[in-house]
Amino acid sequence: MSWTDVADVLAAACLLAGAGFALVAAIGVLRLPDLLSRMHAATKPQVIGLVLVLAGVALRLREPSALGILALVVVLQMSTSVVASHMVGRAAFRAGQVRHDLLVVDELGDEAADWQEPRGAP
Amino acid sequence: MRTRRDGTTRPTRHRAVQPLSVVWLTVVWSILWRDLSLLVVGSGVLVAVGVCLVFPLPPIALFARVRPWPLAVLAGGFLVDVVRASLQVSAVVLRRRPVRNAVVAVDLESSSDFVLTGVATILSLVPGSVVVEARRSTHTLYLHVLDTPDRARAERFRAEALAVEQRFLAAFVPRDDHHSGRTA
Known part of the structure; x- marks a missing residue:
């Protein structure tokens, strides 16, 4: 058994695991009760799934030129999903779209949500 | 300027x-x-x-220097957290019990914008927590944490978040003038 066979098996495992995480993300969006819980399911397992799928693709392709673009996809996905989930969560909180009955501790709702502060950025 | x-x-x-x-x-x-x-x-x-x-952006006051071994500890801890938390979120999604959440305020010790951004990014990428609000004036992050059945669990998450900040500060040593510390 050569190293290409090992890489193929690893690639298959990565692709399957990645597809599994994407499936869990989809089920989570369907089943969880409110917007903020759904944000967890929609952003995180999906990113892990994508990383695993791309790792599988990289192991199968085994081309240096493909590695660069796959790594770029991972970096951009990780940096944009953080900002996107933050913006959606923040907008939901400010618009009052939060099920407070699901929260055990709410340290932000106790304070006024509409405080202003100097942004500092030019 | x-x-x-x-x-x-x-x-x-x-x-x-x-x-x-x-x-x-x-x-x-x-x-x-x-x-x-x-x-x-x-x-x-x-x-x-x-x-x-x-598209000009304001220059960020970056860290003074990077320490390789604490950086490896930070990266390793991040990978472990991501894998463990992915499995936890998957378990939460697939079980039948309804989920209870919490919004936890984490007061960061450092007063550097770079540390605030870095810690917020790491905590957001770890499944189970979303930053819903970041207050720059007091360097406080408000995180929505999935699956916190009681107050003790929320306190444990706060401790974990502060531990991430400590690992971050060990890896990226901030410049002194930006690391005054609000308690100092």
Whole structure:
């Protein structure tokens, strides 16, 4: 058994695991009760799934030129999903779209949500 | 910085071209072209400088130096957290019991914007927590934490978040003038 066979098996495992995480993300969006819980399911397992799928693709392709673009996809996905989930969560909180009955501790709702502060950025 | 007539300041245009962002944009450009010839790299530098001039960003006060071994600890801890938390979120999704959440305020010890951004990014990428609000004036992060059945679990998450900050501070030693610390 050569190293290409090992890489193929690893690639298959990565692709399957990645597809599994994407499936869990989809089920989570369907089943969880409110917007903020759904944000967890929609952003995180999906990113892990994508990383695993791309790792599988990289192991199968085994081309240096493909590695660069796959790594770029991972970096951009990780940096944009953080900002996107933050913006959606923040907008939901400010618009009052939060099920407070699901929260055990709410340290932000106790304070006024509409405080202003100097942004500092030019 | 340039001072306007009313006393407010804005960054000067030529300061907007920062070497690090030019390098990063050029790398992205050459990856997209899948080529490393002189033509591609040269045009990449031109495009990067143009982008920096058209969309200027304020320079970030970066860390003073990077320590390799704590950086490895930070990266390793991050990977462990991501894998463990992915499985936890999957378990939460697939079980039948209804989920209870919490919004936890984490008061960061450091007063540097760079540390605030880095810790917020790491905590957001770890499944189970979303940053719903970041307050720059007090360096407080408000995180929505999935699956916190009681107050003790929320306190444990706060401790974990502060531990992430400590690992981050160990890996990226901040400049002294930005690391005054609010308690000091």
